[in-house]
Amino acid sequence: MGRASSFCKYSRRRHEIDHPEAAMTATDNAAPPGLSQTFAKGIAVLRAFDEAQSHLTLAEVARRAGLDRAAARRLVLTLAHLGYVRQQGRVFSLTPRVLVLAGSFLRGHRFGIAVQPVLAAAAARVGEQVSLAMPDGEHAVYVAQAAPAGGMVSLGLTLGSRVPLGQTAIGQALLAFMDRPPAGAMPRNGLAGVRRAGFAFADGVFEPGMAGLAVPVGAGGKAALGMSAPSVRLAQGPARTACLATLRDAARALAPVVEDL
Amino acid sequence: MGRASSFCKYSRRRHEIDHPEAAMTATDNAAPPGLSQTFAKGIAVLRAFDEAQSHLTLAEVARRAGLDRAAARRLVLTLAHLGYVRQQGRVFSLTPRVLVLAGSFLRGHRFGIAVQPVLAAAAARVGEQVSLAMPDGEHAVYVAQAAPAGGMVSLGLTLGSRVPLGQTAIGQALLAFMDRPPAGAMPRNGLAGVRRAGFAFADGVFEPGMAGLAVPVGAGGKAALGMSAPSVRLAQGPARTACLATLRDAARALAPVVEDL
Numbered sequence: 229m230g231r232a233s234s235f236c237k238y239s240r241r242r243h244e245i246d247h248p249e250a251a252m253t254a255t256d257n258a259a260p261p262g263l264s265q266t267f268a269k270g271i272a273v274l275r276a277f278d279e280a281q282s283h284l285t286l287a288e289v290a291r292r293a294g295l296d297r298a299a300a301r302r303l304v305l306t307l308a309h310l311g312y313v314r315q316q317g318r319v320f321s322l323t324p325r326v327l328v329l330a331g332s333f334l335r336g337h338r339f340g341i342a343v344q345p346v347l348a349a350a351a352a353r354v355g356e357q358v359s360l361a362m363p364d365g366e367h368a369v370y371v372a373q374a375a376p377a378g379g380m381v382s383l384g385l386t387l388g389s390r391v392p393l394g395q396t397a398i399g400q401a402l403l404a405f406m407d408r409p410p411a412g413a414m415p416r417n418g419l420a421g422v423r424r425a426g427f428a429f430a431d432g433v434f435e436p437g438m439a440g441l442a443v444p445v446g447a448g449g450k451a452a453l454g455m456s457a458p459s460v461r462l463a464q465g466p467a468r469t470a471c472l473a474t475l476r477d478a479a480r481a482l483a484p485v486v487e488d489l
Numbered sequence: 490m491g492r493a494s495s496f497c498k499y500s501r502r503r504h505e506i507d508h509p510e511a512a513m514t515a516t517d518n519a520a521p522p523g524l525s526q527t528f529a530k531g532i533a534v535l536r537a538f539d540e541a542q543s544h545l546t547l548a549e550v551a552r553r554a555g556l557d558r559a560a561a562r563r564l565v566l567t568l569a570h571l572g573y574v575r576q577q578g579r580v581f582s583l584t585p586r587v588l589v590l591a592g593s594f595l596r597g598h599r600f601g602i603a604v605q606p607v608l609a610a611a612a613a614r615v616g617e618q619v620s621l622a623m624p625d626g627e628h629a630v631y632v633a634q635a636a637p638a639g640g641m642v643s644l645g646l647t648l649g650s651r652v653p654l655g656q657t658a659i660g661q662a663l664l665a666f667m668d669r670p671p672a673g674a675m676p677r678n679g680l681a682g683v684r685r686a687g688f689a690f691a692d693g694v695f696e697p698g699m700a701g702l703a704v705p706v707g708a709g710g711k712a713a714l715g716m717s718a719p720s721v722r723l724a725q726g727p728a729r730t731a732c733l734a735t736l737r738d739a740a741r742a743l744a745p746v747v748e749d750l
Contacts (some may be wrong), residue, residue: 263567270528271571274590280598306524309511310532311626322594324623324630324750330591331631331649336543340645344636352638362585365572366500369585370592373637375605377613387648390591413640418729422518 269295273415274304274326283321322467330388339372342485350453350478354471358455358484359385360445361398362489363406366413367391368399368452397440398454400428406449427472428452431459433438442473446483453479510554530556535573536563537586544582555711580717591649600633603746608635611714611739615732619716620646621706621743622659623750624667627674628652629660629713658701659715661689667710689713692720698725704736707744714740 276292277284277469284292290300304320305311311325336338341361357375361368368389393399393413403409404422421429431439439462441456451472453475461467510533537553538545547552565581568574572586591660595601604621612619612635622629628651646652654660654674664670667685683689692700700723703715714736722728 238628262563263570264527264531264563266525266527267567268571270525270531271573275593277597278593302523302525303528306528309521309524310529312532317614322597324594324632325624325625326594327591327630327632327649328625328651329649331647331651332536332539332543332589333585333587334649335645336538336583338645341652343632345743348636349638364586364589366568371585371588371589373605375609375680377610377637384596386592386595386601386605388588388590388593388595389601390589399620413685452636462610 248347267286269293269299269446270303270306272309277313277320277322284320285318286320289320289432334371337485337489343372343482344374346478346481347372347453350374350456351376352456353474354457356455356457358453358475358478359398360451361391361402362451363393363402363449364390366393366410368393368396371451390459395430396433397428397430397442398452400430401442401444401452401454402449404428404449405444405447409449427475428454429462431463441468441471441475443472443479445479448487450489451482451486453482500559511598530554531567532575532618533562534561536575537570538581540702544580546579547551547581550581553641557589561581584724593631597748598750604633605635605741607739607742608633608714611635611735612637612716615716615718617716617718618740619714619736620659621712621714622652622663623712624654624663624710627654627671629654629657632712635687656691657694657715658689658691658703661691661706662713662715665689665710666708668706672708689715690723691726702729703731704737704740706740707747712743712747714743 272293272295273289276289281288286297286301286304289304290297293300295303304313308315309319312322312323347358347360351374355376357373359370360372362371370387372384372390373387379413391399392412393403394415399413400415400419400422401412404419425444427441429439429441433440434456437459438456439459440454440456441462442452445451445453455471455475457471462471501617507571510529520654521628525625531587533554533556534550537550542549547558547562547565550565551558552727554561556564565574569576569581573584574581577582608619608621618636620631620725621633622631624630631650632650652660654664654671655676659675660674661680661683664674688702688704692701694701695717700720701715701717702723703713706712716732716736718732723732737745
């Protein structure tokens, strides 16, 4: 009982770090003074829609956002009224308008002009999809991607995808150089090797036989650039050396942009 | 005075169609019953950050969201607490976490697996950036993009960018096939030619000498696939024919995915 309950508390805490909306809207947590609990609940409703379930009933929205049905209804209907959510019968889903929120970030930082061409060139040179990621709590969030024509079908990670920092190469390349890495994200065996080598390598995280290679972009763990490829290609030898050189060139080109983020 | 005031009313109405948050939070507009005005105000604060100004003071947030300073402060601090906005001194800006909202839409509809590889292949064949767009009110919103290596530096339109429906090729390819096109978006000379030809062509909209070519994806104007290139290349002749064939092949491949959106 003791173990189970402290495990639950631990998972609960992790969930709250990952989803501050949940922490703020939980009934046993008062909202910090001066903040809007209604707005936080609304964001929790928006976050209820995710890759695992893109079409939700009102009851599902309420359960996933941790709200009572009346509050969930009011907030999801507000989103529908504003055009971010569409209702078809009893089912709600996100509309493309949610992308406009991402577009503000991307265009505000000139990603189209300053980031995307560098990524496209790197993807063509290594012959695989490359991704730029930035830290978001205990996760890495993918902020830009480029794929070569005729490359392998992607693992399904798109812009806005989140992966746990400690588990993948791109996450480790962030974590190893962060000024204040989140304690819970650090892998058990540490990241001294990554810091020494200046790159991260992780094998078989998403799929057996597939590996990830990633390098930091700029200083302080603000961003990292990574790629996935069959393990045999990235484990060692000249192919790995060439990929690493391409990633490092691109990282150097991207550093001034990232500095500004 | 009469003309000026009706022009203002017209612009105001267009602004409200484009920004339903503004309509809902305007002080002379009561919120529709059963909806949350606080949540709508919060979204207006999130939308205040855009490509024109990525770093805002509290006074600027308030002005752009049409709120008084106290309300804007409470909502922007809530966004900062939730990790969507960062504060540096007196200035606030979006964090990469806003991309997670887009990621839910993109992964929920399997864009990484079902859309991105088709776009990457099309971009390589035409040798230019290609974009998939969907309608959002009187605008087209870019929901996916791919660029060839060594292609021209992009015009700066990224995922989540919005362009007026009537003015660009991609917008016209949506508008011409929509079941209920928004009246205000229709270009003066209509779109019968686009419907007849099955594609849209627009010259020099963003930049003199650059043109856009776009085709509908699936039925009902749900999505369109487009590209930009120097006008001389797209105006006529075998290069245009080849580009059009590539766009149409890709559109056919994407139709089942779009059907499901």
